[in-house]
Amino acid sequence: MHSTYGYWRSLVYPDRLADQLGQGPVTQFKRRVFGVFIFGIILYILRGMWGMNTDTLTYILANGTLDDYTISRYVALLGSVLWSIVYMAFHFWGVAWILSLITNIPFKPLLKLQLVVVGLLLFEKLINFLVFAVAGKVATVSILSFGPLAMTFLENWYIILFVNQLTIFSALIVALQYRFISFYKVEEDEYDFGEIHNEVRKNTIWLLIALQVAFALITALGGFIPIDKLLNLLMIGGL
Numbered sequence: 227m228h229s230t231y232g233y234w235r236s237l238v239y240p241d242r243l244a245d246q247l248g249q250g251p252v253t254q255f256k257r258r259v260f261g262v263f264i265f266g267i268i269l270y271i272l273r274g275m276w277g278m279n280t281d282t283l284t285y286i287l288a289n290g291t292l293d294d295y296t297i298s299r300y301v302a303l304l305g306s307v308l309w310s311i312v313y314m315a316f317h318f319w320g321v322a323w324i325l326s327l328i329t330n331i332p333f334k335p336l337l338k339l340q341l342v343v344v345g346l347l348l349f350e351k352l353i354n355f356l357v358f359a360v361a362g363k364v365a366t367v368s369i370l371s372f373g374p375l376a377m378t379f380l381e382n383w384y385i386i387l388f389v390n391q392l393t394i395f396s397a398l399i400v401a402l403q404y405r406f407i408s409f410y411k412v413e414e415d416e417y418d419f420g421e422i423h424n425e426v427r428k429n430t431i432w433l434l435i436a437l438q439v440a441f442a443l444i445t446a447l448g449g450f451i452p453i454d455k456l457l458n459l460l461m462i463g464g465l
Contacts, residue, residue: 259341263314266348270310273355274303278364317344321437328433329407339406343399350395366449370394387449391442400434407434 321343322336350370358364367373373390380386407430 255338255341259318262341262345262348263311266314266344267307267310269348269352269355270306271303273351274306276355276359278355278358314344314348317347324437325403325407328437329430331407331410335410339403342402346395346399346402350393366390368393383449384446387446388442391445392438396438396442400431400438403434404431 318337318340322333322340325331325336325340326333350368353370354368357369365374367377367386367390371390371393373386376386376389380389
């Protein structure tokens, strides 16, 4: 028997998705994964073509020849595509594996949950991209986070970047994951994890919040990588 539960309905009713998975594999799941990944790649390509997050690169390469600039832009675009694949793969397979470890839910059912999560993350990036494209400028912080508010009274850039990672969508993802995990039924004889799962379930919300905080702390560290200095060293000998 196969589950025919819809992708968008699982966003609103993750508890029903958890219940439907008990009926068997989700139909056309690979096709849905392919569609989400293609959408993500196209989104990152559009962001790269518009010049989002490449202002430092543009400034440095503008001092070179036209050919160097053109080649570098294509390389940057290729880098955007590769990064989009890495980003989506981590949140799809990587986070599903982490959740499997901390909740004792089998890996494959969690892939269905994480496909919805990846879609949410891409939708968040789409909103930011559209707003910045209409405004004609890019901000370091997300309009969907507390980053803009933090910049008004905080001076510690690391804390600002950390707060910037905790967005409205982060809260939505935690709620989605929690509801799915809470309603997913683990059989008593399924890897002998039935009783253990009941214990883990009580602390699931705190584990999910801690996971988001850990991701935010790690991502915020990326803001301290001296990209401009590295590009200067690579492109124009550190001048």
